[in-house]
Amino acid sequence: MPEATSADGLTVGQAATRLGVTIRALHHWDEIGLARSSLSTPTGYRLYTAADLERLHRIVVYRELGLGLERIRAILDDSATDVPAALRTQRQHVADRIEHLQQLGAGLDRMIDAHEHGLLLTVQEQTAIFGPRWNPDWSAQARQRYEGTPQWQQYAEQSATRSPAEWQSIADTMADLDRSLGESMQAGFTPGSPEAQLLVERHRAVFSASYFSLTRQMQVCLGRMYESDPAFAAHYDGVRTGLAAWFRQSIDANARNHGIDPDTASWH
Amino acid sequence: MPEATSADGLTVGQAATRLGVTIRALHHWDEIGLARSSLSTPTGYRLYTAADLERLHRIVVYRELGLGLERIRAILDDSATDVPAALRTQRQHVADRIEHLQQLGAGLDRMIDAHEHGLLLTVQEQTAIFGPRWNPDWSAQARQRYEGTPQWQQYAEQSATRSPAEWQSIADTMADLDRSLGESMQAGFTPGSPEAQLLVERHRAVFSASYFSLTRQMQVCLGRMYESDPAFAAHYDGVRTGLAAWFRQSIDANARNHGIDPDTASWH
DNA sequence: CTTGACCCTCACGTAGCGTGAGGCCGGAGG
DNA sequence: CCTCCGGCCTCACGCTACGTGAGGGTCAAG
Numbered sequence: 001m002p003e004a005t006s007a008d009g010l011t012v013g014q015a016a017t018r019l020g021v022t023i024r025a026l027h028h029w030d031e032i033g034l035a036r037s038s039l040s041t042p043t044g045y046r047l048y049t050a051a052d053l054e055r056l057h058r059i060v061v062y063r064e065l066g067l068g069l070e071r072i073r074a075i076l077d078d079s080a081t082d083v084p085a086a087l088r089t090q091r092q093h094v095a096d097r098i099e100h101l102q103q104l105g106a107g108l109d110r111m112i113d114a115h116e117h118g119l120l121l122t123v124q125e126q127t128a129i130f131g132p133r134w135n136p137d138w139s140a141q142a143r144q145r146y147e148g149t150p151q152w153q154q155y156a157e158q159s160a161t162r163s164p165a166e167w168q169s170i171a172d173t174m175a176d177l178d179r180s181l182g183e184s185m186q187a188g189f190t191p192g193s194p195e196a197q198l199l200v201e202r203h204r205a206v207f208s209a210s211y212f213s214l215t216r217q218m219q220v221c222l223g224r225m226y227e228s229d230p231a232f233a234a235h236y237d238g239v240r241t242g243l244a245a246w247f248r249q250s251i252d253a254n255a256r257n258h259g260i261d262p263d264t265a266s267w268h
Numbered sequence: 269m270p271e272a273t274s275a276d277g278l279t280v281g282q283a284a285t286r287l288g289v290t291i292r293a294l295h296h297w298d299e300i301g302l303a304r305s306s307l308s309t310p311t312g313y314r315l316y317t318a319a320d321l322e323r324l325h326r327i328v329v330y331r332e333l334g335l336g337l338e339r340i341r342a343i344l345d346d347s348a349t350d351v352p353a354a355l356r357t358q359r360q361h362v363a364d365r366i367e368h369l370q371q372l373g374a375g376l377d378r379m380i381d382a383h384e385h386g387l388l389l390t391v392q393e394q395t396a397i398f399g400p401r402w403n404p405d406w407s408a409q410a411r412q413r414y415e416g417t418p419q420w421q422q423y424a425e426q427s428a429t430r431s432p433a434e435w436q437s438i439a440d441t442m443a444d445l446d447r448s449l450g451e452s453m454q455a456g457f458t459p460g461s462p463e464a465q466l467l468v469e470r471h472r473a474v475f476s477a478s479y480f481s482l483t484r485q486m487q488v489c490l491g492r493m494y495e496s497d498p499a500f501a502a503h504y505d506g507v508r509t510g511l512a513a514w515f516r517q518s519i520d521a522n523a524r525n526h527g528i529d530p531d532t533a534s535w536h
Numbered sequence: 537c538t539t540g541a542c543c544c545t546c547a548c549g550t551a552g553c554g555t556g557a558g559g560c561c562g563g564a565g566g
Numbered sequence: 567c568c569t570c571c572g573g574c575c576t577c578a579c580g581c582t583a584c585g586t587g588a589g590g591g592t593c594a595a596g
Binding site for chain 2 (some may be wrong): 567
Binding site (some may be wrong): 058087108109153156161215267 | 353370373
């Protein structure tokens, strides 16, 4: 049995189901004067006539197109408004928002990649930037070890915004630092000497800017790894024989100079 | 002269300009506990330290990716949250919104087309649906005459949502009506007879459902045009000789029966 | 007369701030 | 010392388009 469509009109609930909107929406449109029911029962029930429903239907259509209620009101009430022009403006807005969202999506993709791979570079680019002795597996290993730590997150967020050129610049800076370390050792500066201290602090600054904030405690742990990890040790000793040990000792000495016992330092 | 970066930290204004956000945003993030300044002067000024700025920067990045503040809070504070998973969820949201907006855009395009051309059918489709005697220029003429009137707007909005199949159904209904009109005239029913009145009301209902709400006053004007416009007259007289005049008279008679003087009726 | 479905009017909550209002602080000039 | 201007502070309401109850009448059926 269909609803007894009394000739007077439909109640809010009936109108709402016919239009596919909520009762509250109809109430709201009533409140702001966008669409009032032209009839009502003596007890205050709203009754929507066929003409009311036509207007409501137009509202629903324009609302589905993403127009704001005030713009809809203008279109419906002000016959002077240029409807196609208003629609074209809205079309432009939609296009703009789509483009913006697509950029957001691309940024998210980069960020996801950064979190999952650590480096946003192809293997070819990695070799070109970090040199032939770079092993592409290292970033995967680093990810396995540090994934989930705040440091990894910070690193991932930064690397998501880095272009190959910026990676190149980082690699150059690092290579510069390696050279300086080798020259200092070669020149006879010992761990603990002012020159060595300066270089250790320079390493901390460069590292913090390139990867993530490095405390002196963390730097101590890193130095130990440089010496004990075969790959890292080979890298530094490749610059100058004995450099891995010299650098670790310099870091330890610098930490001691800042009141830290390198033998109890932890990564935190 | 750069700002005197007092070692303690930056004031809100300085932090805001560095981060590219407003002061109010920083206040807001403070209010909801997302990012508090860890220092403050005795007089209550906020001072943001370097660590604070790091956190703020991360917030800015994630906010630019479209994440909500609560989600950002989870990522920053709760090391247990799976960051890539959260990002992928967000990526899906963005993709969904893009698709939705693209549908909106398509709907807007249809609506704009409908307002500007009146019919969303190719000339071929028009001929196939309305028959070989249909003249594609008619819709352009109708647009020139009625553009800007509420009736045209209603018509355009409806036709924007109509598929060729629905147009076919409308054409069929109209053809049915034409046939019935011709048969009634042929059978000798006169304008004003109950049979003729029924057909006139049927025309009004069909027309209102297919194009726009038609009052009896408007129907009278339409009937006069059917008789006087050569194209329309040819159409009806092609169904049955003399049908254009018979139909116009039937509309007039029906209007009179409803208390309307057809000679003073206006389109409104 | 009761019951359950429906209706009414407040009125607060949402996300992320914008935008004043009204008033205190800090450094420079007179 | 006073004043002035720019910067800072804390309320606190405003914005979109309703969602979601709270508390209470209304309507048709049993």
